[in-house]
Amino acid sequence: MRLGHARAHIKKPDRKDVLVVAFDEGSTVAGVFTKNQFCAAPVLVCREHLKKHASVRALVVNTGCANAGTGAQGLADARATCEAAAKLIGCAPREVLPFSTGVILEHLPMDRLLAGLPACMAGLTADGWGDAAEAIMTTDTLPKAASRQIDIHGHTVTITGIAKGAGMIEPNMATMLGFIATDAVVGEDVLADMVKEAADLSFNAITVDGDTSTNDSFVLIATAQAGNPPINGEGTAEYAKLQEAVNAVAIDLAQAIVRDGEGATKFITVKVEGGQTREECMRIGKSIANSPLVKTAFFASDPNLGRILAAIGKARVKDLDTSKIRVYLDAVLVAEHGGRAESYREELGAAVMKQPEITIRVVLNRGIESGTVWTCDFSYDYVKINADYRS
Amino acid sequence: MRLGHARAHIKKPDRKDVLVVAFDEGSTVAGVFTKNQFCAAPVLVCREHLKKHASVRALVVNTGCANAGTGAQGLADARATCEAAAKLIGCAPREVLPFSTGVILEHLPMDRLLAGLPACMAGLTADGWGDAAEAIMTTDTLPKAASRQIDIHGHTVTITGIAKGAGMIEPNMATMLGFIATDAVVGEDVLADMVKEAADLSFNAITVDGDTSTNDSFVLIATAQAGNPPINGEGTAEYAKLQEAVNAVAIDLAQAIVRDGEGATKFITVKVEGGQTREECMRIGKSIANSPLVKTAFFASDPNLGRILAAIGKARVKDLDTSKIRVYLDAVLVAEHGGRAESYREELGAAVMKQPEITIRVVLNRGIESGTVWTCDFSYDYVKINADYRS
Numbered sequence: 001m002r003l004g005h006a007r008a009h010i011k012k013p014d015r016k017d018v019l020v021v022a023f024d025e026g027s028t029v030a031g032v033f034t035k036n037q038f039c040a041a042p043v044l045v046c047r048e049h050l051k052k053h054a055s056v057r058a059l060v061v062n063t064g065c066a067n068a069g070t071g072a073q074g075l076a077d078a079r080a081t082c083e084a085a086a087k088l089i090g091c092a093p094r095e096v097l098p099f100s101t102g103v104i105l106e107h108l109p110m111d112r113l114l115a116g117l118p119a120c121m122a123g124l125t126a127d128g129w130g131d132a133a134e135a136i137m138t139t140d141t142l143p144k145a146a147s148r149q150i151d152i153h154g155h156t157v158t159i160t161g162i163a164k165g166a167g168m169i170e171p172n173m174a175t176m177l178g179f180i181a182t183d184a185v186v187g188e189d190v191l192a193d194m195v196k197e198a199a200d201l202s203f204n205a206i207t208v209d210g211d212t213s214t215n216d217s218f219v220l221i222a223t224a225q226a227g228n229p230p231i232n233g234e235g236t237a238e239y240a241k242l243q244e245a246v247n248a249v250a251i252d253l254a255q256a257i258v259r260d261g262e263g264a265t266k267f268i269t270v271k272v273e274g275g276q277t278r279e280e281c282m283r284i285g286k287s288i289a290n291s292p293l294v295k296t297a298f299f300a301s302d303p304n305l306g307r308i309l310a311a312i313g314k315a316r317v318k319d320l321d322t323s324k325i326r327v328y329l330d331a332v333l334v335a336e337h338g339g340r341a342e343s344y345r346e347e348l349g350a351a352v353m354k355q356p357e358i359t360i361r362v363v364l365n366r367g368i369e370s371g372t373v374w375t376c377d378f379s380y381d382y383v384k385i386n387a388d389y390r391s
Numbered sequence: 392m393r394l395g396h397a398r399a400h401i402k403k404p405d406r407k408d409v410l411v412v413a414f415d416e417g418s419t420v421a422g423v424f425t426k427n428q429f430c431a432a433p434v435l436v437c438r439e440h441l442k443k444h445a446s447v448r449a450l451v452v453n454t455g456c457a458n459a460g461t462g463a464q465g466l467a468d469a470r471a472t473c474e475a476a477a478k479l480i481g482c483a484p485r486e487v488l489p490f491s492t493g494v495i496l497e498h499l500p501m502d503r504l505l506a507g508l509p510a511c512m513a514g515l516t517a518d519g520w521g522d523a524a525e526a527i528m529t530t531d532t533l534p535k536a537a538s539r540q541i542d543i544h545g546h547t548v549t550i551t552g553i554a555k556g557a558g559m560i561e562p563n564m565a566t567m568l569g570f571i572a573t574d575a576v577v578g579e580d581v582l583a584d585m586v587k588e589a590a591d592l593s594f595n596a597i598t599v600d601g602d603t604s605t606n607d608s609f610v611l612i613a614t615a616q617a618g619n620p621p622i623n624g625e626g627t628a629e630y631a632k633l634q635e636a637v638n639a640v641a642i643d644l645a646q647a648i649v650r651d652g653e654g655a656t657k658f659i660t661v662k663v664e665g666g667q668t669r670e671e672c673m674r675i676g677k678s679i680a681n682s683p684l685v686k687t688a689f690f691a692s693d694p695n696l697g698r699i700l701a702a703i704g705k706a707r708v709k710d711l712d713t714s715k716i717r718v719y720l721d722a723v724l725v726a727e728h729g730g731r732a733e734s735y736r737e738e739l740g741a742a743v744m745k746q747p748e749i750t751i752r753v754v755l756n757r758g759i760e761s762g763t764v765w766t767c768d769f770s771y772d773y774v775k776i777n778a779d780y781r782s
Binding site for chain 2: 035036037038039066068069070071072073074103104105106213214292304305306307309310312313314316317320322323335337338339340
């Protein structure tokens with residue numbers, strides 16, 4: 001697996017803005033994509049190319065233009081990108097997956113994009129992950145990469161990923177691109193199951209502003225170079241080991257996105273426990289994590305904790321008994337019996353709120369399921385970044 | 392009907408913060424309330440007191456403290472408020488409705504609140520609407536009042552209302568209090584139906600930040616003093632006339648809330664037409680109106696209109712054919728065939744975006760239903776107001 005980038009002047013002069021990731025023959029891929037119905041042309045093309053246990057030879061990623069809201073021309077542009085890359089690589093166009101991120105409703109500058117591909121190919125190198133992470137950034141302030149190694153029957157298996165995204169991270173991923181590759185040898189269907197579980201525990205569990213993009217994509221590639229005996233379906237120890245490592249890389253990347261959330265000054269973990277289903281825990285967790293009032297209170301280090309209760313109450317979980325709910329801020333019990341805990345003192349809450357990393361823990365006391373959501377606070381800079389984005 | 396206020400120092404010294412609205416015997420009331428499950432104690436008490444065609448003699452409203460997240464003590468405080476007012480008026484406690492707005496998770500200062508009631512009673516006057524509108528404000532910068540007169544069989548019927556609210560206005564009302572009174576003589580059940588329709592077309596059609604409060608309440612009172620022949624169920628011309636006037640007052644108040652939205656600099660109307668159901672039109676309208684990315688783009692007067700498409704796409708309306716959708720900014724066609732309209736020029740969009748009042752019109756081309764949502768932009772000041780609210 002090798003990576004190469006180019007400075008193709010897609011939107012801004014002289015920045016890394018096109019990335020090619022090339023894979024050896026025998027590589028397979030699975031992915032999950034935005035549920036936004038106005039999804040971008042490259043997402044439509046990815047979905048076409050991604051059949052079961054699909055063969056993949058290259059990813060082509062551009063930043064600066066999302067190729068979304070671009071109609072038939074956008075679709076033709078995404079296909080032409082695949083064809084041009086396939087020609088350079090010597091593979092079928094369906095073995096190339098296109099990804100775009102940036103401004104919506106503008107057409108790709110195809111001449112510049114295609115002119116950049118030979119430079120990407122010429123620069124392909126196995127240790128290009130750092131440059132690759134930079135080449136896919138938009139309003140990100142930091143590149144995002146993570147890696148793990150595990151041992152499968154004496155063979156070292158590596159799992160490495162990069163991601164971009166700093167806003168529009170919910171629900172189910174938004175202006176979020178994530179690419180994780182492993183050299184593991186895996187059987188059919190394994191990747192499709194693994195990418196779904198990893199997405200649910202990572203990119204689908206983060207939120208910056210509750211918006212959902214047209215372009216979100218997360219793909220998992222297996223290059224089959226590690227020499228391990230093939231890993232097959234769920235239930236085996238090897239499967240569990242690989243899934244766990246893929247999850248860990250995905251969670252690292254997802255948390256890096258939240259830490260780099262537009263204007264973020266605090267990293268907030270929302271743990272909801274004691275639910276009847278994971279789904280209801282995640283619903284309450286996201287209701288808290290997406291509340292602008294909760295997020296501005298955290299920015300201000302103001303323990304205005306009633307806003308958390310209001311966010312729980314508006315999640316519309318059926319038959320919720322609010323008198324049974326306990327809310328903690330780190331280890332501080334804030335609310336119980338439908339109101340402020342007797343032991344709670346404002347100074348205790350204020351001390352927790354001042355920290356850069358805070359955990360809100362909600363115990364529903366109605367079941368054994370749980371869910372965790374990661375988010376950030378909501379600052380002046382969020383507005384500034386999004387008001388100024390195109391200028 | 393008479394109104395009186397007091398400066399009871401609930402939260403801040405020397406501001407109007409308690410309001411009593413007193414009604415003659417024979418007055419009836421109906422209301423709609425927040426769906427937040429952590430709803431405030433006064434909301435629980437209102438629901439108890441509001442039976443079908445309920446008799447009402449007084450509303451007691453305080454600002455400065457929401458009496459929400461206050462458990463059993465909060466409930467006792469709300470009941471004690473009704474009892475104290477009932478004693479002063481000479482009615483049953485269930486004929487008094489309590490309302491609170493302000494900070495959550497703090498107990499009402501009952502001594503100060505109760506001490507304020509005699510001043511409210513002493514100052515009761517028929518022309519106290521202006522002071523009343525001021526006495527219920529929190530982060531509102533302007534008092535909100537509206538009135539209409541209609542003729543019913545030669546009798547002049549007046550409909551007058553006040554409201555407060557500037558944030559947390561969605562879905563289904565939030566830190567929003569609305570009170571509309573009419574002197575019309577109406578039959579049983581009429582008020583319950585009317586208040587629901589008026590709420591759907593007004594307070595439930597506005598959004599400032601997508602948050603939902605614990606205290607939202609909207610009540611409609613009929614004092615039966617106008618001398619008109621009783622207005623009964625739907626279908627009569629008089630019913631339609633009164634409903635239309637109540638709707639108009641409610642929409643005036645709701646729009647005033649949006650215009651005074653926390654940090655708002657622009658008033659945005661989102662009209663969604665050509666839908667299969669009103670519900671799907673409202674869902675898309677609210678998805679646009681609640682998108683922080685759309686709202687910050689409007690604040691910046693930046694025609695980054697792809698964000699509108701993204702907001703339509705994430706509303707998850709089933710079987711939506713994005714290629715059939717047309718999007719207009721005032722009269723400017725922005726998008727069609729899944730992308731930017733050929734006739735669209737950035738200057739045209741930019742010119743519309745600079746205006747203080749803007750209409751986003753989305754034509755779905757799949758049915759005959761429509762829905763309208765009103766919202767405002769999202770500015771630095773929204774963050775400032777909500778980060779500093781308690782200090």
